[in-house]
Amino acid sequence: MSGSDADGTGHGKRPNEQLGSWFVRSGWSKGELARQVNRRARQIGAHHISTDTSRVRRWLDGEQPREPIPRILGELFSERFGTVVAIEDLGLRTAHQSPSVSGVDLPWAGHQTVALLSDFSRSDLMLARRGFLGTSLALSAGPALVEPMQRWLVPTPPSGPDPADSAGVRRPSRLSEPELGLLESTTAMFRQWDAQCGGGLRRKAVVGQLHEVTDLLQEPHPAAVSGRLFTCAAELAELAGWMSYDVGLQPTAQKYFVLALHAAKEAGDKPLGSYILSSMSRQMIHLGRPDDALELIHLAQYGSRECATPRTQAMLYAMEARAYANMGQPSKTKRAVRMAEVTFADALETREPEPDWIRFFSEAELNGENAHSYRDLAYVAGRSPTYASLAEPVMERAVELFSEDTEHQRSYALNLVGMATVHLLKREPEQSTRLAEQALHVARRVRSERVNTRLRKTVDTAARDFGDVPEVVHLTDLITAQLPETAEAV
Numbered sequence: 001m002s003g004s005d006a007d008g009t010g011h012g013k014r015p016n017e018q019l020g021s022w023f024v025r026s027g028w029s030k031g032e033l034a035r036q037v038n039r040r041a042r043q044i045g046a047h048h049i050s051t052d053t054s055r056v057r058r059w060l061d062g063e064q065p066r067e068p069i070p071r072i073l074g075e076l077f078s079e080r081f082g083t084v085v086a087i088e089d090l091g092l093r094t095a096h097q098s099p100s101v102s103g104v105d106l107p108w109a110g111h112q113t114v115a116l117l118s119d120f121s122r123s124d125l126m127l128a129r130r131g132f133l134g135t136s137l138a139l140s141a142g143p144a145l146v147e148p149m150q151r152w153l154v155p156t157p158p159s160g161p162d163p164a165d166s167a168g169v170r171r172p173s174r175l176s177e178p179e180l181g182l183l184e185s186t187t188a189m190f191r192q193w194d195a196q197c198g199g200g201l202r203r204k205a206v207v208g209q210l211h212e213v214t215d216l217l218q219e220p221h222p223a224a225v226s227g228r229l230f231t232c233a234a235e236l237a238e239l240a241g242w243m244s245y246d247v248g249l250q251p252t253a254q255k256y257f258v259l260a261l262h263a264a265k266e267a268g269d270k271p272l273g274s275y276i277l278s279s280m281s282r283q284m285i286h287l288g289r290p291d292d293a294l295e296l297i298h299l300a301q302y303g304s305r306e307c308a309t310p311r312t313q314a315m316l317y318a319m320e321a322r323a324y325a326n327m328g329q330p331s332k333t334k335r336a337v338r339m340a341e342v343t344f345a346d347a348l349e350t351r352e353p354e355p356d357w358i359r360f361f362s363e364a365e366l367n368g369e370n371a372h373s374y375r376d377l378a379y380v381a382g383r384s385p386t387y388a389s390l391a392e393p394v395m396e397r398a399v400e401l402f403s404e405d406t407e408h409q410r411s412y413a414l415n416l417v418g419m420a421t422v423h424l425l426k427r428e429p430e431q432s433t434r435l436a437e438q439a440l441h442v443a444r445r446v447r448s449e450r451v452n453t454r455l456r457k458t459v460d461t462a463a464r465d466f467g468d469v470p471e472v473v474h475l476t477d478l479i480t481a482q483l484p485e486t487a488e489a490v
Contacts, residue, residue: 016062018091019073023060026080030056033076040072040248064093074139075250079453082288084141104140104258105148108156110230113262114217117233120255121211121240125204139251141284146295149258149280152265152273153303174219180228183213187235188356194243195360195408198448203243210236227267234263235357238276245283246410248449253283271308274300275357278319286450290326297323309354310347314340315361318369325376330387333377337370360408364401368415371395375418378425388425395419399435413442413451420458429466433475436462440475440482452483 023033030053037056041049049069059065065073070092077085087093106116186209193202213233221229241256257280264273277300284293297320304312321336344366374391378384399419402412416439423432436458443451459479462472 014062016060016091018089020060022077022081022085022090026077028080029053036076037069037072040076041068071138071251075248078139078250078287084139084287084289087138103138104145104254106258106262108151108154108262108265110266113259113266114214114233117237117259117263118211118214118218120259121207121214124207124240124252125211139254139287141287141289141292145254145280145284146292146299149261149277149296150299152261152277152299156265175216175221175225175229180225183232184228187232187239190236190239191356191360192407194239194246195410196406196446198246198410198446198451203240203247206236206240206243210240230263230267231269231272234260234267234269234272234276237263238272238279238357242279245279245286246448246450248453250283250287254280257283270304271312271355272357274304274308274312274316277303278316281319281323285322285326290323294320294323294327309352309358310343310350311352311354311361312358314344314347314366315358315369317343318361318366318373321373322369322376325373326380328377328380330377330381333373337373340366340370360411362401362405362408364398364405364408364415365411367394367398367401368411368418371398371415371422372418375422375425378422383425385426388422391422392419392426395422409442410446410448410451413439413446413448414454416442417451417454417458421461424458424462424465427465429462429469430471432458432462433469433471436475437478440478444482455479455483 026033028036034051034053034056037051038049041047041051051069059069070087070090073090073092074085074087077090106112190202190206190209194206210233213229213236217226217229217233237256237260241253241260244250244253244256257276260276261273261280264270264276277296281293281296281300284290284296297316301313301316301320304316308316317336317340321333321340324333324336344361344363371391371394374387374394378387378391381387395415395418398415399412402408402415405412416435420432420435420439423429423435436455439451439455443455456479459472459475462469463476466472
């Protein structure tokens, strides 16, 4: 359908200077931008999109493309420049969406949280394969994101009598204790699948389970049962967001994270809320917004300061270090790294009971996060060999530990790529390509566009800086031949 009206609405009168400016600074050719648009469209299931160089030229000349093209272009330029590039920044128009659909400033009320979770998960199940849901959303950042999330801390007013308790006679829940336990264990199983296989393999199943739980929440239950159901919904929504993030559906991921935080508030589970905020923080780092990431982490730390376990606190310190590193603040980064290490040691000593969602934060994960903080500092400091040397032994330990962990294969791949980037920073391309090739073998087993993207970027950097090294040439050919273009978002 190349050149058809599937993605355009006619010519504008003047060239789109805003889009042209971003395009020129990107360094892409028209053909490369067209290929990236097509690749992203296939990833989100918009198979009707088939863009070519003439279509890109028409956009630059002022043609206004139809959805989902504006959202795709916004995401592509955001990733290219490491910051959120809004559709309006590109001189493009998009269909108006009501705040309940596109925004994150939502009512903090239980029945509305259930309704929004139900509507959003149903829309995702119906529309994800056709590519319309994720591209009808806008990413929020800055005060538009952080200020609504601060309301997580505001106490919820009493909601009145328990609907399952009438005239002092308590009605039993339709859900039995074994059924509730099965729902909770199913969520843990989905989390394990995600760690092993990446977000692309079971995302739709998680969204379906979330929709089932929201159906249950629309029935009357005793307060204790409702609380456990809200916890289950919060964990599933966070996992749906995490899987969406992993396969590159960034606006969809953010929406699920926000709804997960609302559900965690209804459950009265502040440690879970802090974990959800840490996932949002990680996404903001990925999108080049470390200031937002830091605010979200500080909100998580403050909100759970009296109830989070040492392991959860250690994870939050590690994410704080990542934010400071990306802001170029070495002393604060090192302090947060040290706090993460000390608090994690406390967790090992106390052996306090932990919720399943924090089980992933192992010694391997601690080392991986801290090593990435030093690696990120090296990039911010102009490819500093000093910080790369700090990262190297910590990343080596992470890779060693993850190599023995059959469950967290995606983390193993990401840390292999991280180690490869450390060697590039130290101008050691041969060692870098060896690790990147190991990561490629793992990436082929893991349905994670995040892994694939980081691997492609690392190999592109190696080719740019060391294109005459035979090992780099070989790896570039290997990536082209073996790494799939997309991870199907399901």
